[in-house]
Amino acid sequence: MKLSDTKATLSFSNGSPAVELPVYSGNIGPDVIDIRKLYGQTGMFTYDPGFLSTASCQSAITFIDGDKGELLYRGYPIEQLATQCDFMETCHLLLYGNLPGVETKASFAKNVKYHTMVNEQMQFFLRGFRRDAHPMAIMTGLVGALSAFYHDSTDINNAAHREVAAIRLIAKMPTLVAMAYKYSVGQPFMYPKNDLSYAGNFLHMMFATPCEPYVVNPVIERAIDRIFTLHADHEQNASTSTVRLCGSSGTNPFAAIAAGVACLWGPAHGGANEACLQMLEEIQASGGISKVGEFMNQVKDKNSNVKLMGFGHRVYKNYDPRATLMQETCNEVLEALGLQDDPLFKLAKALEKIALEDDYFVSRKLYPNVDFYSGIVQRAIGIPVKLFTGIFALARTAGWIAQLNEMISDPEYKIGRPRQLFTGSPRRDVLPIASR
Ligand code: CMC
Secondary structure (H helix, E strand, O other): OEEEEEEEEEOOOOOOOOEEEEEEEOOOOOOEEOOOOHHHHHOOOOOOOOOOOOOOOOOOOEEEEOOOOEEEEOOEEHHHHHHHOOHHHHHHHHHHOOOOOHHHHHHHHHHHHHOOOOOOOHHHHHOOOOOOOOHHHHHHHHHHHHHHHOHHHOOOOOHHHHHHHHHHHHHHHHHHHHHHHHHHHOOOOOOOOOOOOHHHHHHHHHHOEOOEOOOOOHHHHHHHHHHHHHHOOOOOOHHHHHHHHHHOOOOOHHHHHHHHHHHHOOOOOOOHHHHHHHHHHHHHHOOHHHHHHHHHHHHHOOOOOOOOOOEOOOOOOOOOHHHHHHHHHHHHHHHHOOOOOOHHHHHHHHHHHHHHHOHHHHHOOOOEOOHHHHHHHHHHHOOOHHHHHHHHHHHHHHHHHHHHHHHHHOOOOOOOOOOOOOOOOOOOOOOOHHHO
16 A cells, blocks of 8 residues: 555644544555554544444455446456356455466366365264254354364464465365255255366255266356356455454454354345345235335335345445346346246346336435345255355355455454444442342
8 A cells, every 4th residue: 555645634623733644545446544543642533333434454355446336356357257257267366366377277276176075074063953044054153163173274374274274165165055955955965076167066066966967057057156256255345344353363264254154144245135035035925016116115115124135235336247247147047947937037127127217226326236136046046045145155255265364464464453432331339239
């Protein structure tokens, strides 16, 4: 980061002396005012719940221009990555900063494949869960438990440990998500098949059984690979910030990623794809397209607490480029599977059309986000709704681990420790119980 020629001056109406604050510029995007010495100079904190105006770190991984609807991984537009590269190349890019050539890609993919199996003991741990446990509950437990199985990659301050943990996490997440699914339907776990692609292997572990051969459909393989690529990283969102904050204490990489999984579960974040499909199913069950107007009135009613799931984004205020790519994949998958007349897809299109023209959504700059269509694609492929967020977690692991490793290698990194504006009681004394 470069020191800007501009300086910010903070003055006070109570006569306290003004303070000059340095301003830094990134390569693109807004400048930042450096307030690190503010408390020392003024005895005051800044107040920014929800981090609406706070850059929590410097990062060279992902850039989003929310007004333009632009998403870049290491400078490359998501549109080019999604159409010209696969998820393995994207993982390499996020972790090491460059797109691999043919040989590097082959050796990276081989390294990942070498780590796809999980310790056999993991399945006994998994079997401790109820069959109807939510897959994200299982994933939070399993990912954290990796630290109990892979002791040679738990030292976050050791670069070699971090490297092995990164590969292990990327390699084992599909295995764990598929195991959580197989367990829920009572089918045997399928071991990874290393002659398949990363996406193809995931489909195999999900849908193959030991009884008959399973052939990966290339359209579905491409769709899954694209879902992975589109979800791989997204700058300092809630789960990534959770991973960074958790990792800042020096905990092991598996524990930090498990914290990210837990955060992603929420419906305002990764859980939105599941919530979006549930919303579509509920509208469909209550009368389908004819009920869209009624539903939209509920969404616009402040007292109803109903949201149009899959719409709106903290950063994108024009359009979410991932949503456009996901809609394209949605068309491709539905056509390949002969589901063009899928009623939920038609319903989603009807909701989108109304929302894009309605002043409530237009004035608040609410557009479809990636989750609006990703659920329809996954449902068409046969993935149960409850597993959607687990698949998001699988994909986001690449970004989480890249961000975690970037933080640990940053000489300016410190344990994260926000402060607060205290609004509770000042000091008071405990009275004897009889007189309280
Ligand atoms: N439906 C109806 N109204 C909405 C919606 C929505 N989906 N999203 C925002 N609004 C309204 C909100 O009520 C507020 O109205 P007002 O100004 O009258 O109070 C205004 O728009 C601004 O919303 P906000 O809550 O201040 O915006 P935010 O930046 O804090 O929230 C969000 C962003 C994604 C949490 C929110 O838009 C939302 O809950 N969307 C639905 C859930 C969803 O699809 N999440 C997935 C995000 S993309 C995947 C990911 O990256 O995790």
